[in-house]
Structure formats: structure tokens, C-alpha cells
Amino acid sequence: MKHVARKRFGQHFLADTAVIDAIVRSIDPRPGQALVEIGPGLAALTQPLLERAGRLAVIELDRDLAARLRQRQGLEVVESDVLKVDFGALAERHQSKLRVVGNLPYNISSPILFHLLPWADRVLDQHFMLQKEVVDRMAAAPGSKVYGRLSVMLQWRYDIEALFDVPPQAFDPPPQVDSAVVRMLPLPDVASLDAARFETMVAVAFSQRRKLLRHTLGKWLEEQRFDGSFDVQRRAEEVPVAEFVALAQALPPRA
Structure with a gap:
């Protein structure tokens, strides 16, 4: 049939x-x-x-x-x-x-x-x-x-x-x-990171594509107590994958 x-x-x-x-x-x-x-x-x-x-x-x-x-x-x-x-x-x-x-x-x-x-x-x-x-x-x-x-x-x-x-x-x-x-x-060599946290971070970054990252990811990074350097005067679509990965690796351990 x-x-x-x-x-x-x-x-x-x-x-x-x-x-x-x-x-x-x-x-x-x-x-x-x-x-x-x-x-x-x-x-x-x-x-x-x-x-x-x-x-x-x-x-x-x-x-x-x-x-x-x-x-x-x-x-x-x-x-x-x-x-x-x-x-x-x-x-x-x-x-x-x-x-x-x-x-x-x-x-x-x-x-x-x-x-x-x-x-x-x-x-x-x-x-x-x-x-x-x-x-x-x-x-x-x-x-x-x-x-x-x-x-x-x-x-x-x-x-x-x-x-x-x-x-x-x-x-x-x-x-x-x-x-x-x-x-x-x-990929054979993958950066070690907290995958769940990385996924959350990327979702926050792209949650409002038209806005600069300081309005979205910047606030999230403050909540994570990130004290490193990351240019949030950009839109998420301008940030290469490698930079997102490096940022995730630089986050302080979860409280």
C-alpha cells in the first residue's frame, strides 16, 4: 500500500x-x-x-x-x-x-x-x-x-x-x-568548556541581534562576575566563534 x-x-x-x-x-x-x-x-x-x-x-x-x-x-x-x-x-x-x-x-x-x-x-x-x-x-x-x-x-x-x-x-x-x-x-581538538554555560552565553548574545552586546551579553557577564576584557561595543553577528569560545573559557567558575 x-x-x-x-x-x-x-x-x-x-x-x-x-x-x-x-x-x-x-x-x-x-x-x-x-x-x-x-x-x-x-x-x-x-x-x-x-x-x-x-x-x-x-x-x-x-x-x-x-x-x-x-x-x-x-x-x-x-x-x-x-x-x-x-x-x-x-x-x-x-x-x-x-x-x-x-x-x-x-x-x-x-x-x-x-x-x-x-x-x-x-x-x-x-x-x-x-x-x-x-x-x-x-x-x-x-x-x-x-x-x-x-x-x-x-x-x-x-x-x-x-x-x-x-x-x-x-x-x-x-x-x-x-x-x-x-x-x-x-573537530579533533575542541576547547574544554562548560557546554551548558556556553550555550546560554551564546543564546543571550544573539537574543537581540540589532543591539550592541553591552545591552545583552554585557549585563550577563556582569552577573557572572567576569572581570576580563571583551569588546561589547559590537553586535553578536560580528564576533567570531573563536572569540566566543575564548570568552567562555575565561569565565570564572560557577558560584
Whole structure:
């Protein structure tokens, strides 16, 4: 029976074979690697990945699709909301760093990216199809209009490369936006810092983009009893990732 895409799951199924081939070539899966696909849907990407890798774990919330996927040999089906999945446990079970891929549901793509952050050291790489606007924000440089909280939080932990764009016509049903494929490589040497505090600091900095940082982050730094030097006569979008990281490292210990 034909599966009808469900809006509540943000389902847009990849159907263009040329795009599928391009994604698989970008991932370049090899036998024995611990591949995990988020949102396999109708298995358009799942099948070629499985053929090349020999095994694959898939995370699918839709119970009807999960039941279909269980009929395929070589698949480990995790029927769950991806935001509840422990990727550290998955890596432990596979005794290997994970290669995470997927055509992510656009309605929760940013929460998924943030959910994966704590396990970056258990990941070899990530390849995702996302809304092009989100990929632009992920890869944005300081000074760009789309450089923001997502840019800083992800570039702190990953090397991010936008690979290619994908038109709406490549999907069934077509989304109302352009899409893009992105590659994320966890950085080997990451600055040691309080991740939760760093995330709060970056969120405060970008909470009012039009204002100078002295109106937002400046007040927060005073509350943290920061007595170092940091130029708050700038807007958050002008501050490079490295400066945000250095500031987080220079904060005094929590009271």
C-alpha cells in the first residue's frame, strides 16, 4: 500500500535517483562501518546505503514505516523519536564511531542538530539533507546576516561544508523550500568548556541581534562576575566563534 506522507512528522520523501546517488557518493559508505540513518522514510537512501555497507541502523518514529523497514535484512530498526535516542549507547553497541546520515524532518532539524552535539566525540561524520536556509546558517561566517546562535554552537564543534543544493521537485510531496546537503566533521581538538554555560552565553548574545552586546551579553557577564576584557561595543553577528569560545573559557567558575 502507498504510504501517505504525514504532515505532523514533516515527511517529504526523497524520490530523485540522481540526488540519491549524489548523496550516497558524498557519504561513501564502506562495509563494517557503523552507519545510522535518521528518518529513513520509504528507504530511498536506506537501500543503497545498506547495499554498500552491509548493515545499517535506522531511527524511525512512524510505526507503519518502522514495520516496513523491519522486513529488510541487515537493518536495525530503532522505533523512536530521534530526540530521545542515546547516540552514545548506539556507538557503544556498535563498538565504533558512528556515521550519521539522514533527510531530517525540517520542522525539528535544529533540535536534532543540538541533540547530537554532546555525542560529537562518538561520531566520525554527519551528512544531512536540510532546508537550505538552515544549511546557510550552519556554515555562515561572522558578519553575515544569517550568522547566529546555530552557526556558533555548531562551528565550535564541527567543520561544516555545504555540499550541494536540492530543488523541491526531488521530493514527494515537494516542500515549499529549497534544500541542501551538508557534511559535518567533528573537530579533533575542541576547547574544554562548560557546554551548558556556553550555550546560554551564546543564546543571550544573539537574543537581540540589532543591539550592541553591552545591552545583552554585557549585563550577563556582569552577573557572572567576569572581570576580563571583551569588546561589547559590537553586535553578536560580528564576533567570531573563536572569540566566543575564548570568552567562555575565561569565565570564572560557577558560584
